[in-house]
Amino acid sequence: xxxxxxxxxxxxxxxYQEGDSLTILxxxxxxxxxxxxxxxxxxxxxxxxxxxxxxxSWTAGNAGSYALKVKAYDAAGNVGTDDDTVISVETPWTxxxxxxxxxxxxxNFKSNQTLKTNPTDADVDLIKNGTNPGDLRFYLYVPSDMPxxxxxxxxxxxxxxxxxxxxxGHAARFRKESEWTQLADRYKFYVVFPEVKFRDTxxxxxxxxxxxxxxxxxxxxxxxxxxxxxxxxxxxGQSLVNMVNWIKNNPNYSVDxxxxxxxxxxxxxxxxxxxxxxxxxxxxGASAAxxxxxxxxxxxxxxxxxxxxKDDRIKPRLEWCMGTKEDFQPRTAVPSExxxxxxxxxxxxxxxxxx
Numbered sequence: 001x002x003x004x005x006x007x008x009x010x011x012x013x014x015x016y017q018e019g020d021s022l023t024i025l026x027x028x029x030x031x032x033x034x035x036x037x038x039x040x041x042x043x044x045x046x047x048x049x050x051x052x053x054x055x056x057s058w059t060a061g062n063a064g065s066y067a068l069k070v071k072a073y074d075a076a077g078n079v080g081t082d083d084d085t086v087i088s089v090e091t092p093w094t095x096x097x098x099x100x101x102x103x104x105x106x107x108n109f110k111s112n113q114t115l116k117t118n119p120t121d122a123d124v125d126l127i128k129n130g131t132n133p134g135d136l137r138f139y140l141y142v143p144s145d146m147p148x149x150x151x152x153x154x155x156x157x158x159x160x161x162x163x164x165x166x167x168x169g170h171a172a173r174f175r176k177e178s179e180w181t182q183l184a185d186r187y188k189f190y191v192v193f194p195e196v197k198f199r200d201t202x203x204x205x206x207x208x209x210x211x212x213x214x215x216x217x218x219x220x221x222x223x224x225x226x227x228x229x230x231x232x233x234x235x236x237g238q239s240l241v242n243m244v245n246w247i248k249n250n251p252n253y254s255v256d257x258x259x260x261x262x263x264x265x266x267x268x269x270x271x272x273x274x275x276x277x278x279x280x281x282x283x284x285g286a287s288a289a290x291x292x293x294x295x296x297x298x299x300x301x302x303x304x305x306x307x308x309x310k311d312d313r314i315k316p317r318l319e320w321c322m323g324t325k326e327d328f329q330p331r332t333a334v335p336s337e338x339x340x341x342x343x344x345x346x347x348x349x350x351x352x353x354x355x
Contacts, residue, residue, distance in 0.1 A: 003030035003080035005072035020060040028072040040069040099142035111137035134236030141191040151189040151259035156268025159219035167198035222270035263287040
């Protein structure tokens with residue numbers, strides 16, 4: 001009769017780091033007596049022990065999977081085997097260097113694939129089928145001394161955040177005003193700051209801002225006001241998801257995939273709600289500062305050119321969608337007081353608001 005032998009430490013599917021010191025422990029019994037127990041790592045003999053308790057010491061090698069096996073022999077030449085234990089060894093986490101609001105542009109996410117002034121169909125397809133179909137850019141903030149498996153917050157700027165007809169600076173200004181990086185330093189999480197590019201004459205070809213002359217407004221395409229076709233896997237939405245995938249797949253960073261969040265202000269708030277509704281498998285939660293509920297603005301709500309937000313055809317349907325009370329009055333433009341908010345824009349200041 002063969003000896004009965006089993007490994008009782010370490011446990012099957014245990015996880016260790018390179019350089020860890022492990023003691024492999026085995027039980028062995030036999031009717032005529034065990035004379036020796038052999039310990040193997042990936043079928044290579046590690047140690048032979050002839051006295052109970054049977055054990056062997058091992059220093060974890062390079063990252064990878066390791067199969068543990070023991071063989072027990074008795075005086076009659078019978079052999080018992082246990083080879084059901086597999087453990088994994090991982091490389092120890094090393095905190096990355098601090099990244100202070102760095103523009104990301106590499107082969108895995110092209111930030112600088114802007115269309116030409118008069119793009120061809122091939123130019124458009126290059127962007128739409130690439131890693132950045134919405135033609136956005138993004139900046140990354142990584143605090144110092146980051147532990148492993150930390151959350152990600154994606155923070156979306158408002159419309160024209162750094163100024164009208166301005167290309168660049170919107171994400172930077174939102175970073176300064178929102179203080180997300182200060183919170184990241186305190187609570188140790190990654191911050192992704194996407195940014196919309198100023199389109200001008202490229203707007204119509206990209207299907208953006210088609211109700212605005214020359215696409216002068218630097219806004220996320222959160223609704224039909226900007227002519228964007230909302231489909232999962234396309235446009236700006238997919239670009240934002242690809243930004244998340246970029247940091248998840250980057251070996252320099254360690255992300256808790258279950259804790260990816262999105263937030264925004266104004267147009268960024270509306271876009272964050274859209275993303276949470278469209279990609280619930282990507283984002284664990286969303287917050288919106290002065291935004292709009294999902295699908296409360298789409299192509300059906302687009303006004304005719306030169307109309308105002310109070311347009312009778314639009315306003316009742318928006319109020320119904322948002323669940324507002326009958327006496328709710330959204331803020332309207334008062335040009336004499338420096339308020340030039342047009343229909344379709346996110347009018348953020350509380351001046352002249354009526355509730």
